[in-house]
Amino acid sequence: METTLAQHIVTDLPQVTWIGVLIKAILILAIISALAGFGTFIxxxxLAFMQRRLGPMHVGPYGLLQIAADGIKLFTKEDIIPQNANKLIFMIAPVITAATAFIALAAVPVFPDFTIPSWIPLLGDTFVPSIASDLNIGILFVLGMMAAGLYGPLLAGMSQANKWGIIGAARTAIQFLSYEVVTGLSILAPIMLVGSLSFVDFNAYQAEGIGSWMIWQQPVAFVLFLIAGFAETNRTPFDLLEHEAEVVSGYATEYSGMRWGMFFIGEYANMITISVIAAIVFLGGYDAASSIGWLTIMLKIAFFFFLMLWVRAAWPHVRPDQLMWLCWKVLMPLAVVNILITALVMMA
Amino acid sequence: MYEMIAFYLFSVLTIGLFLVTVMSKNVLYAMTSLAAGMVLISGFFFILGADFLGVVQLIVYVGAIMALYSFAMMFFDATRDIKEKNTSNALVFLLGGLSALVLVLMFAAPIHSEAIQALYPMHEGAGNAQDVGIVLFTKYLVPFEVAAVMLLVAMIAGIILAGKKMDISLTEDISADDEILVVKDEK
Incomplete structure (x- = not known):
């Protein structure tokens, strides 16, 4: 049943051309970068409303133009490179974070597919796919690319000849070595059930409405994946890398201007990627059959994004040793037990 | 055509990056080029259509080199060059010669390419991951399990080495508390 549906979807769609993929890549870059800016505003x-404040109010209606003000500030600020820093690595590090975040988005279905209307010159009738690069091992690729993204903070911290930076880099390493196991093991149980690593197959597996969503079959894996995802995107309660109260700004201490901004674009793009994975793997994804499928997945992604902000307002930070304790002694055994139970049920 | 361009691009970049790894005196350059080279090697797997192996290469080496970085962080000042001790020239000569010989053999190997046959060709319709799994759990089951046992041994050894004083917290200095109490008492 699943495979036939997936094949049906594949054969039903028009041919994907390189122009379509190029347009898709430009769309992802433009829209996600803009969304990252909008994400800071949101x-x-x-946070302000949850803490009974108003938040940004002065620039534009309800402070909406604050994004533009922040953007102008970031672009025009002087790009300072510390004297004793390793200059090349210092300059490359933010690019790694931003680039890997967008490369990860290449294998994720981000927006619905559409065909450019034929009255538009040059590009008319071009089919723009929903996934820029539809790999049949999509989930692994995205997780691997997001893992590579942590080289950004690591190299930034190590290259800047700053004690806070090196503490931030050390924390990056331990955070990566802690959560990475949990991410992989937690998502393994759903992969076993679906029997595929492709996002399209995951979507097809849950095509029969809310009752068939993966979250009902794998609630433990869902919670574990969310927790590991928070660690992966450096969100509170696991934002050890740039914990103001302890390490000034951690790996980003010496950064200013657009290089600093690139770290944030990468972080917000990663938040969106984790939201997309959670929505597709556990919450049914996009409903390919109905006409509002694109709307439901947008709502699911928005919900996970909001959840990250909500958790930030509600929870305190954890210490690095608490994160390691949590990941290795609580979450990893839970994930292994979850996999064992899933395997036993599947064998029976 | 595209594959040719991609192949030469990846080849030049990989060899260049690994050269930096060997030649550089700076830990940060060496480690970073090692990581980048490992990531680029996964590109070869993608060109060959072995997506699964490519992603495994990516994930495994990203994690492994991240662990190497943490050691580099503990042992070296990453922003300074390292003074290398010059080992005996004879050894360098021998190792360099051997590497050159291996390189020549590797480049010469395609001359004999008719003898190379795919023992386990891809199955039509089955994905990459399935094909790797089939070979791993039939033909190469014993090596696979032996590797797993080796990793288990390494893990247990690591736990025993590190776990001698597990009951004492390293982050909480209890003697510091005593000092604070002593100061209070004196007041």
């Missing part, structure tokens, strides 16, 4: 507003 984050400040949501």
């Amino acid at each position: 984050e400040r507003k949501v």
Whole structure:
């Protein structure tokens, strides 16, 4: 049943051309970068309302133009490179974070597919796919690319000849070595059930409405994946890398201007990627058959994004040793037990 | 055509990066180029259509080199060059010669390419992951299990080495508490 549906979807769609993929890549870059800027605004507003403040109010209606003001500030600020830093690595590090975040988005279905209307010159009738690069091992690729993204903070911290930076880099390493196991093991149980690593197959597996969503079959894996995802995107309660109260700004201490901004674009793009994975793997994804499928997945992604802000407003930070304790002594055994139970049920 | 361009691009970049790894005196350059080279090697797997192996290469080496970085962080000042001790020239000569010989053999191997046959060709319709799994759990089951046992041994050894004083917290200095109490008492 699953495979026939997936094949049906594949054969039903028009041919994907390189122009379509190029347009898709440009769309992802433009829209996600803009969303990252908008994300900072939403984050400040949501946090403000949860803490009974107003948040940004002065620039434009309800402070909406604050994004533009912040953007102008970031672009025009002087790009300072510390004297004793390893200059090349210092300059490359933010690019790694931003680039890997967008490369990860290449294998994720981000927006619905569409065909450019034929009255538009040059590009008319071009089919723009929903996934820029539909790998049949999509989930692994995305997780691997997001893992590579942590080289950004690591190299930034190590290259800047700053004690806070090196503490941030050390924390990056331990955070990566802690959560990585949990991410992989937690998502393994759903992969076993679906029998595929492709996002399209995951979507097809849950095509029969809310009752067939993976979250009902794998609630433990869902919670574990969310917790590991928070660690992966450096969100509170696991934002050890740039914990203001302890390490000034951690790996980002010496950064300013657009290089600093690139870290944030990468972080917000990663938040969106984790939201997309959670929505597709556990919450049914996009409903390919109905006409509002694109709307439901947008709502699911928005919900997970909001959840990250909500958790930030509600929970305190954890210490690095608490994170390691949590990941290795609680979450990893839970994930292994979950896999064992799933395997036993599947064998029976 | 595209594959040719991609192959030469990846080849030049990989060899260049690994050269930096060997030649550089700076830990940060060496480690970073090692990581980048490992990531680029996964590109070869993608060109060959072995997506699964490519991603495994990516995930495994990203994690492994991240662990190497943490050791580099503990042992070296990453922003300074390292003074290398010059070992005997004879050894360098011998190792360099051997590497050159291996390189020549590797480049010469395609001359004999008719003898190379795919023992386990891809199955039509089955994905990459399935094919790797089939070979791993039939033909190469014993090596696979032996590797697993080796990793288990390494893990247990690591736990025993590190676990001698597990009951004492390293982050909480209890003597510091005593000092604070002593100061209070004196007041």
